[in-house]
Amino acid sequence: MKLIHFTDAKPIAITEDTAENITGRLVISKADKAKYISMRVFELAKNGLTPWYFLDWDHEIFVHSGRGEILYNNTWVPLAEGYVIHIPENEEHQIRNTGNQPLVIISLVPPEAPEL
Amino acid sequence: MKLIHFTDAKPIAITEDTAENITGRLVISKADKAKYISMRVFELAKNGLTPWYFLDWDHEIFVHSGRGEILYNNTWVPLAEGYVIHIPENEEHQIRNTGNQPLVIISLVPPEAPEL
Numbered sequence: 586m587k588l589i590h591f592t593d594a595k596p597i598a599i600t601e602d603t604a605e606n607i608t609g610r611l612v613i614s615k616a617d618k619a620k621y622i623s624m625r626v627f628e629l630a631k632n633g634l635t636p637w638y639f640l641d642w643d644h645e646i647f648v649h650s651g652r653g654e655i656l657y658n659n660t661w662v663p664l665a666e667g668y669v670i671h672i673p674e675n676e677e678h679q680i681r682n683t684g685n686q687p688l689v690i691i692s693l694v695p696p697e698a699p700e701l
Numbered sequence: 702m703k704l705i706h707f708t709d710a711k712p713i714a715i716t717e718d719t720a721e722n723i724t725g726r727l728v729i730s731k732a733d734k735a736k737y738i739s740m741r742v743f744e745l746a747k748n749g750l751t752p753w754y755f756l757d758w759d760h761e762i763f764v765h766s767g768r769g770e771i772l773y774n775n776t777w778v779p780l781a782e783g784y785v786i787h788i789p790e791n792e793e794h795q796i797r798n799t800g801n802q803p804l805v806i807i808s809l810v811p812p813e814a815p816e817l
Contacts, residue, residue: 586773586794587787588780591763612785613761619787621811622738622761626785645729645738647707647807649765649783657702664704667765669728669742671703671735678702691763693809695737 587617591626597701599627599636603679606633611701623700625692629653629682637679644694646670646680651688655680664688703733707742713817715743715752719795722749727817739816741808745769745798753795760810762786762796767804771796780804 589612596608606629613624627635629651637656648668654661655670656679664670664680672678682688694700705728712724722745729740743751745767753772764784770777771786772795780786780796788794798804810816 586789586792587785588771588773588778589785590781590783591785592783613787617787618759618789619761620759620790622809624761624763624785624787624809643734643736645735645740645809647740647763647765649763655704657704662704665706667707669703669705669707669740671729671733673702673734674736676702691807693738693740693761 587613602636602638603634604636606630607635609701614700615696623694623696625701627690627692629688631682631685633682633688635680637677639675639677640698641674642695642698643674644672644692647691649689649691651682651686652684653680653682653688703729718752718754719750720752722746723751725817730816731812737811739810739812741817743806743808745804747798747801749798749804751796753793755791755793756814757790758811758814759790760788760808763807765805765807767798767802768800769796769798769804
């Protein structure tokens with residue numbers, strides 16, 4: 586068993602494309618012999634923004650804390666703690682922090698996807 | 702895209718084996734065409750206890766809120782908000798709520814596993 590607090594994993598600044606004020610932590614990965622799922626925790630600081638992107642794999646997000654919005658089909662849709670998102674493969678999306686606190690999201694991808 | 706709050710999914714009482722005061726919600730599943738990951742949200746009320754069990758699949762947990770403990774190798778190990786757990790296949794484990802608030806955990810399994 587691996588048991589850590591997510592803040593024990595090293596934060597890596599995400600700088601690709603439009604990303605702003607965002608770090609990612611790879612908390613469970615292939616290196617842990619996770620066969621099915623890689624778990625990343627992204628922390629968007631105030632005004633933080635993810636890249637505008639899509640993945641070749643459908644993936645899942647759980648909003649752990651904070652407030653934000655997800656851009657989907659040209660519309661910004663509100664997000665808050667406890668929201669769950671399933672994004673089919675090849676669908677573009679982007680997430681931004683609209684609150685004063687960090688927006689912390691759990692992002693889950695299969696091991697075939699880039700881990701971070 | 703599917704976007705819901707986890708409390709929008711129907712809570713199902715978990716009654717198997719030693720389970721006490723626990724409900725589960727299937728928030729992303731094969732029915733959503735999720736290919737790789739089924740996401741469940743379990744809520745342990747005060748004194749809640751999961752079944753003592755193992756899965757044939759390695760799986761992952763994120764502690765969203767509350768306080769509790771996980772039994773592993775005959776020892777109860779503390780859990781709190783923000784903890785991440787990777788449990789290899791066939792390793793027995795059990796989780797209990799030791800706080801006064803609900804213990805809410807996100808549990809992730811591959812689609813081959815029973816969804817709830």
